[in-house]
Amino acid sequence: MSGSLFLQLLVNGLIVGMLYGVVAMCFVLIYKSTQVVNFAQGEFLLIGAWTCWWLVVDAGLPFWFGFPLTFLFMLAFGVALQMVVLRPLIGEPIISVIMVTIGLSIFFQAITKWIFGADVEPFPEIFPVKSVDIFGLQVQPAYLMSLVVSIAIMIGFAWFFKYSRMGLAMRATAFNQQVAQSLGISVKAVFATAWAISAMVSALAGVVVGMVNGVSGALSFFGIKVFPAVIVGGLDSIVGAIVGGLIIGVLENMAEYVDGQWLQIGNLYTVAPFYVLIVILMVKPYGLFGTKKIERV
């Protein structure tokens, strides 16, 4: 019994970790190209999920139509956010930028709770079956889909940065903004694109989680879990973000397993990643895969 529980938690961890990885990737995308630490990443999930929920449940649109519409909305939302709030802060000290995204985060949390209420609202059934049996393990089809979607997103990201014109422009901007600008890259457009992509992909993750657990304010906790993942992976490494997400997802579930089996402390699930985070930062101040900054006077 204990062995199968272990396996079940391991699979859960991998699947949740994959989602963490996707959100962490969005976070790193913004950080890399615009040097902004986005504490409102979780709220992107929240807003995306609520928008989709509203379109499908309240407005009564079919899912295949409401879902792309959510994407369109998040695209506009991400660009607007970057233009209205973040652009005036370019060149301001790091604390201002951090605080503005924190301000955004509590603002959107309050607004979504005000509009949609604080209760968990379930998504309508999109998959007919409750759970599928894979090698004797119960896996929800939405999770299975999320796994496929996550991998698709990662492949999409890889292609985007390697071959597309915009992706190259983004990498150039991440490397050096001034040089990129002098080569004719519109840094403004790159910034806006980064926020738009990040908002859209986060919304996708939000919808997937919403399908399984229902939509509620708790979704924004994903944005908080991103930090351990990103620190494990290093703030400016996209591959690191995915690896970090997986590690944190598995670690969480392993912590729960250890706790449930032997320790009986409770709540290790949520706190364990943060202990790991502190320890990693004490040993390696730039994360496991992050670029070490060399400073010259």
Place this chain on the structure above:
Amino acid sequence: MITSSLIPCGQFKTSYAADNTIFPTPVSRAFAIGGVALLIAGPLFLNNYHLNLLIQIGYLGVAALGLNILVGFTGQISLGHAGFFGFGAFMSAYLNNNYGVPVALSIPLAAVFTIIPGLIFGIPAGRLKGLYLAIATFASQFILEDFFARADWFSGGSSGAMANPINLFGYELSGDRGYFYFVLFCTVIAYVLGANLMRSRDGRAFVAVRDHYLSAEVMGVNLAKYRILSFGLSSFFAGLGGALYGHYLGFVSAEGFTILLSIQFLGMIIIGGLGSVMGTLMGTAFMVLLPETMEAAVSVVKAMAETDVAWLTNGLAYIKQASIGLAIILFLIFEPDGLVHRWKLIKSYWKFYPFSY
């Protein structure tokens, strides 16, 4: 700079000591003393509601001062201030309940003990900067929050801890009136300490670390020492504020010290002005009064509206939270130097009237 031009004619400083006084002019000192005197007379003509607001400004202001020393003066970022605030509250209740330490003594003792977690979580700060530090303190917030909910022996776990009212010389300070004087006393002491710190050698070292840490290190400032020291000092003030808060409410529960409170603390110092002792108090007052203003505004709308406004009154808690977020965003975009800068502009406007500069 506006600050330097604000010193009126006839104020000549002939020594460093005279240039380093807390108050630049006798008039400003008279204003500060007069303000405190006015507050001492306050309970005579203020009702309990206003006293309650002033007490809140007092204990939150003490904690925010600690954060401003850390963020505004030393340039470190902390997203875990509420954790230390809570630690102070629990520590004072713990000392009083378990060891019978009188409350008037357990409050400052709790502040001293809060230095310990401050130093522990400050250790990563010795090596980290900016972003990584923000995330490390973010983690410390969750760890401390979890600790409060879990450590039954210390905090009473999920049921919380009772905090007795203050007993001074056999006279119980339980009402708002008595407690107001105690908080006022502690706040004045804390602010004098804070303002004095900035005139000292250590205070200058903090500012040097903030302004250019590499130059500071070259000049012989021990970076790691001052970064960790700054964390310790900031948690001292946080603990003091927290202990005052605990004994005011009479009950301490882990739910009171969430990340939202940490954000509010940061909001206070940003709205007030980073690196300004006076601004801290202004920002705290703003942050305390903002939700009250929202509540008043909603009740005015409710009284005037002809249709049903349940959607508005039911959302009051969310309106308050959203207004805090919005205030932080708007201040950062339109007035990044905070209220204290606005105040200086107003002062210089009157000084130079009718000329604009």
